[in-house]
Amino acid sequence: MHKGYLCLVLHTHLPFVRHPEHDDFLEEDWLYEAITETYIPLLGVFEKLAEDGVDFRVTVSLTPSLISMLSDQLLQERYLKHINRLIELAHKEIERTAWQPQFQHLAIMYLNHFCKARQTFEKYNRNLVAGFKNLQDAGKIEIITCGATHGYFPLMDVCRDSIKAQVRVAASHYENVFGRRPRGIWLPECGYYPGHDEILKETGIKFFFSDAHGVLHGTPRPKYGTFAPVYCKGTGVACFARDLESSKQVWSSIEGYPGDYNYREFYRDIGFDLEYDYIKPYIHPDGVRINTGIKYYRITGTGDHKEPYNPEWAKARAAEHAGNFMFNRQKQVEYLHDFLHKKPIIVSPYDAELYGHWWYEGPMWLDFLIRKIAFDQKEIRMITPSEYLAENPRNQVITPSMSSWGWKGYSEMWLQGSTDWIYRHLHSASERMTELAKSFPDTNGLHRRALNQALRELLLAQSSDWAFIMGTGTHTSYAVRRTKDHLLRFTRLYEDIKSNSLDEAWLSDIEYKDNIFPNIDYRVHQ
């Protein structure tokens, strides 16, 4: 009989980046890389598990902006072009490394990997969301939603109408895609501020996640710490707290698995390593070197010297690490079970892009872990939050504390010297959007299109990713530009709507560029 639960959560998100006005746009590669290295490998793992009859549960948050990109025809075509180019490059690499068997077998591995990616992509008619939906319909994964464009809610508290819009747009988008309302939400950046659960409740959302201190510092004290969900006072929306012990094993730079010397080195990519004229067709058209995804080395050690990657060694380590993770969860659950006299739930959320993109062996580790849990032990049962709540409906009521999983646990990642200037504009735009929604309770034609587009622009400006990138201090110009572009478009729409001087050609142009959420209704913003 099991003694506790493990709730694995993969937060899957990229900001909406789509530039039909350019043939090739560097930042779109974020999506293409994640498709090849994370989304397809994860789908592959889950499908194979289901096919092999392994019983498992994983919670996956697919953000509305990511779903929108994965379902977008233009980006799908571009991904196909991208993967075809990679396949071509892999062929060339096999030839080029003919006298270096230690690299040639890796080139072959990449070729297989890319071909498999293309095959999977085509199997789902280019829309990977279908793959995730199948798994949800089969009861293996629970897909939850997120803020429509991943706005960071604690810094939107002064304009809650925008939080409402983020949640409402996300919920109806989810419903369109998956055929039912979302039960849970991943609050962007795990950012919770007391009272925001009211907005979740109103949208029919039953649970969300917070970082450990969100619950541990809640009032009154949580009797079971982070090992049972709590209901928010006043709303009854459940809050599941992240378990830091299991998180650290994967995330940590010090104890974490991904730093193992046998694992693949992320920073040695042939896009940077190989001779310029040879690699030029596969890097950015402007000639700037970028990652291609073909990487031949393992981490090796602390120095700059790197040894060739050995997939067999890496696989063995992934199996070992999966065993270690499971062993530690077994011990944790046994201890907590005796200590609490209750079955604890261990909530382990990760950025999905950690798996495969950053930690190449991550999907393989996940596969080993899930199989081991299914066959090699009895203490832990994998569970989704919905199932947990159905089985354990009685939980303590508290008010969780403001928190996020960002740097230093609160809002500083998004509110610091390089980013604080954005909030006066974002908040003003939000106030104006509410004003518009209230002054035009019912409208149609061009006016309605403009109002809907205004909300799209506002939501796009609110993506926490822009402030995040500005906060990291490197390569910030795109993030600054996106923030400004959307705000400027919003401002112009606001002014044109108010003065009744809409320019249809311009409106059509920005509708074409920022085409997210085709069914949006501006009236949700109030």
Place this chain on the structure above:
Amino acid sequence: MAALRRIKDKIKKVIEKKKKIKVAKASSAKIKKKSIIKQIIKKEPLRKEQEILGQEEVAVEKTKFSHPEIPRPSLRIMSHDLPWGYGKDKIVLQVRDPRWLHAYWEVTNNTWDRFKRDLQGKFNGAKMTLRVYDVTNIVFNGANANSFFDIELSYGANNWYIDTNGPGRFWCVDLGLKLPNGEFITIVRSNTVCTPLEGPSWITDEEWMIPEEMFGRLYGLGFGLGQTSPLGKAWQERVKKLLFSGALASPGMASMASPVKKVPKERKFWLVVDCELIVYGATEPDAKVTVQNREIKLRPDGTFTLRFALPNGEQVIPVKAVSSDELEERTITPIVTRETKTASLLKEAVQKSE
């Protein structure tokens, strides 16, 4: 008065402005992504003390956006920039963390003119000031705050980070003018915010009672600090120190990107050399060509090019062409040897001159 002295002390502590932050940022910009991988592979348990909540999440999330910057002269043409203001008197207060708030504001020219008119001579001696009220558990009416302190603003400031040193309390801020005689005139009042607690709540739930000791242990466990823990307060202090504030007095990414202590600066000079070999040729377009016994594809004009990474040692590369009627055969065999010697030198003079 003790209260006044406390306020003064606070004002001293409070001043943290953009400039400071920019300095921290400038130094952080230099940190290459390489440093992240270096941290990851460093296996020094001693460094544990330096770990900050969320830094791994940041490091990983950053790799999602791992691209160099491409110069783009005109991505999309924008004829104007964002406005300086929105024509409203307004101050907005936001919570950064359990101690710090951020306020930004805007005061319209009309409002300034009005104050100038009303205050006349006194206006010039007036100082722009933030008055920060502790409004915990009260309905604030402007005069009944639990306590307050003032921050004198530097000229032209339009936002400020405020150190309240008060987790778990409610705050409200007035932007105003402080006259030479000490009188404070409010220009505009902010929204009210609540800072989160920095540790666990003191309030327990009768129905869900938990002994102090047990909670202490759960608290440490929740932060992943293990089972063999001293109980109660000791954990809380450790958590606070390690995860939230620690040695991190100033914001900025520098501390995020380098929990590993900086080693004394080494010279960063480096050199990488590798060789590739291009084998190319031409024959009749319909001939069959093999290179090292492997058939290759000809271009429509009968030419071909092959490119190999060239390791050390000898490569014998027979290139054989067979005519389409298979009556004629030619073989040419380049033999290439690569040898690599390395030498390095660090001149004394260079070392001394630094």
